[in-house]
Amino acid sequence: MERRTTEPRPGWQQTVEEQGLVYPLTRYPDDSLRPYWDESAYYVFGLDEVEALEETVGELHAMSLAAAGHIVAEGRFADLGITDPRVVDAVTESWRRRDELPSLYGRFDLRYDGTGPAKLLEYNADTPTSLVEAASPQWFWMEERFPGADQWNSLHERLVDAWRKQSALLPPGGSPLYFAHTAGDECGEDLMTVAYLKETAEQAGLETDWLSMEEIGWDRLSGRFVDNRLRFIRSIFKLYPWEWLTTDRFAGHVLDTLDNGGGTGSTLWIEPAWKMLLSNKALLAILWELNPGHPNLLPAHLDGPRELADTTGWVAKPLLGREGAGVTVHEPGTAPALRDEPCCYQQLAPLPDFDGNRVVLGTWVVENEAAGLGIRESSGLVTDTYARFLPHVIL
Helix, strand or coil, X not given: CEEEECCCCCCHHHHHHHCCCCCCEEECCCCCEEECECCCEEEEECHHHHHHHHHHHHHHHHHHHHHHHHHHHHCCHHHHCCCCHHHHHHHHHHHHCHHHCCCCEEEEEEECCCCCCCEEEEEECCCCCCHHHHHCHHHHHHHHHCCCCECCECHHHHHHHHHHHHHHHCCCCCCCEEEEECCCCCCCHHHHHHHHHHHHHHHCCCXXXXXXXXXXXXXXXXXXXXXXXXXXXXXXXXXXXXXXHCCCCCHHHHHHCECCCCCCCCEEEECCHHHHHCCCCHHHHHHHHHCCCXXXXXXXXXXXXXXXHCCCCEEEEECXXXXXXXXXXXXXXXXXXXXXXXXXXXXXXXXXXXXXXXEEEEEEEEXXXXXXXXXXXXXXXXXXXXXXXXXXXXX
């Protein structure tokens, strides 16, 4: 693994926008715009590194599924902050029928510097973003800058194939598969992620439509969700976290009409409800409890930093959150004060420093298989909304 600098292509911004990345710049607090897509540098990997990382991702995914099964079997939902009995029942039934429910993708964030085993930082298997840039613009960048080279990137083909194989799990009746994002998305990332996934479903031969979450209506007479043309919504992919879906004003209707694969409900939501188990930071502590000392895991606890306070330091992560929100970093010797909100306390493993840039690997899983890599850099220890995306190549 090596970071190399290079000159960006002339007209790079227009190029990546035409390839689907409509948010190539990030607005900073001083109102300046700086590149989010950053091709002034790139990362180089050896094939042996990528093959080892693929094996790691496959093992982490299998361990995560086993941990989800443990949570359900042992009734440990409270450790994840899931206390509503109706939500517990919905997730339990979703897990029991998981083979009957479409489940598409997820992203592991890993700490890796090229010299030791990769370490799991977190897993987002419900609403992961940075997909468009990983699947499309960085592939075309490689073809232009390094023709004949390779990249850890089979995302597009695997997504299309996943929709094709799982189309039989969608409700019959000819209604479209809807794709929904929240209108509160200001930068366009959620919109374009949903648009890209919609395109992959269409390439798999599915009939699709889209709308914002805010446009979803409720028909009181039939007791069903409808679109903005009053058509029943039988199946819908939502880039909208389950913790919001089960707590907002329509939560009761969601649970009342939830299709968990048994054919008795009216709306099938993708990703399925059991993905709540994998996108909760409590998973990190449960993984460590079930697999203590595993080379790809960091020690993590739910009741406080324990021994981490005096040894390595720790990072406090809210159980739910996106893009580093609420994450705090604590050096060794810091008083082990607990946060007011439920957190996972994970061993501090500072992100690798490449020429002053802190890097995290976002490794993708599509339908249970490792499928690609997206790299983000930040200036600090927490990968936040000001992170930059850099392409990579296998040489």
